[in-house]
Amino acid sequence: MSAAHRGPGQGRLGRLTGRLRLRTRMALITSVAVALVTVGVCAAAYVVIRYELVRQLDLQLTQQATLLAQDGRDEETGTLYGECRWLSAPACAQVVTPRTGTPGHPAGAELVIPVTGATRQVAAGSRGAYYSEITVHGHRMRTLTTPLSGDRALQLALRSDTVEQGERQAAQLLAAIGAAGALLAAGLGYLASRRALAPVTRLTATAERIAATRDPAHRIELSPQEEHRGDEISRLAGSFNTMLGELEESVAAQRRLVADASHELRTPLTALRTNAELLARAERLSPAQRDRAASALGGQLREVTGLVNDLIELARDEEPQPLVEPVRLDLLATRCVEEARSHWAHTTFTAELADVTVDGVPARLARLLTNLLDNAAKFSPSGTEVEVRLTSGEHAIDLTVRDHGPGIAAEDLPYVFDRFYRSRQARALPGSGLGLAMARQIARAHGAALTAEAAEGGGALFRLRVPRDRAGRPPRKG
Incomplete structure (x- = not known):
């Protein structure tokens, strides 16, 4: 994506991330990763808890429906088993037929649990038992509709307030755990990145000092624990120190070479200048003196040429x-x-x-x-x-x-x-x-x-x- 097609949010985010220090970026990335994992775990835990609560409620409905089917198998069709007549207060039960709830049916006014077409299909035997969520007198209830003998169906409803309350408590607790985990991850991530990147920080400071002073004698100070730790960062710092040692030795060797070459060249160059000045006044010299000066000048030129060639050969490193x-x-x-x-x-x-x-x-x-x-x-x-x-x-x-x-x-x-x-x-x-x-x-x-x-x-x-x-x-x- 080109810069022209980037959104303003992306550009600001990129500039903000680019300005952050490496330690902060690592801590931020670690915190976000741990936070995402924590949120995922908490979400999975919430789903599992909700499933278990509903499963326990369904199991309770199934057990009580079995008892009601045994105890109420002689009840008349369409009779309402009172609002909580057989069970404790949060529960209701009723028996329906394929005609229950239709217009003109005498038991329709006594129904507490809503009767739908699916309920009548269970009573008629054309559909199996099923669970559903309903609201009765303003209360959320979990309903089980199961067939009975003689073209009848049993509807059993239990209030699901406890399940909803458990879900809310679980959600609040998991949210608190997730937030605490994210904050803890942020703190630990910052501390871990600071400790892990300490040699890198010293490496940066050392490189900046070398760039400012042009002195390769500086070294990254490593504690005995860091020297023996043997991880990538410690090895990087050790390698950088080794490189600095080689660089220092190379710089020192170059300085010695320049100093020694200057010293060695000073004498033959002085002699060359002397003989050249002498030959410049050749009209004052005898032929023998000119020949000696020219011969000495040639020998000195050959000596300097050989010395320069040797220096060039020594400057080659491969x-x-x-x-x-x-x-x-x-x-x-x-x-x-x-x-x-x-x-x-x-x-x-x-x-x-x-x-x-x-x-x-x-x-x-x-x-x-x-x-x-x-x-x-x-x-x-x-x-x-x-x-x-x-x-x-x-x-x-x-x-x-x-x-x-x-x-x-x-x-x-x-x-x-x-x-x-x-x-x-x-x-x-x-x-x-x-x-x-x-x-x-x-x-x-x-x-x-x-x-x-x-x-x-x-x-x-x-x-x-x-x-x-x-x-x-x-x-x-x-």
């Missing part, structure tokens, strides 16, 4: 799914080792590779292996070996790169994969401190784990482990 394909990891490692041999002529590379196929992005896996090989060669003394081994086990695929350099100090081991982190031994060596961080990010994106440890006999050992249940599957987000 692998492009269309590029995922089966990769022969042993062949890829062989190619990377050959390239490393050409770059590090004074380092010996040995490879022992098993035939292994994994799903991944070849260029990214090659970048991971190249970073590990360059890192190992950088810390390897001239003439030492860098050992590369690829094995396929029952539960995992392991690729290890081991050097014979100074190794990793215990205090540096927890930080070797941090961005821009450089140990004391590495500060005098070329590099930006991003290679190992990038390698771990690529490993995580492919569902693998990259770890560092001290090798037996000296040196460092980096281990890339791909679980068997991950091998052959597309990469995931890092």
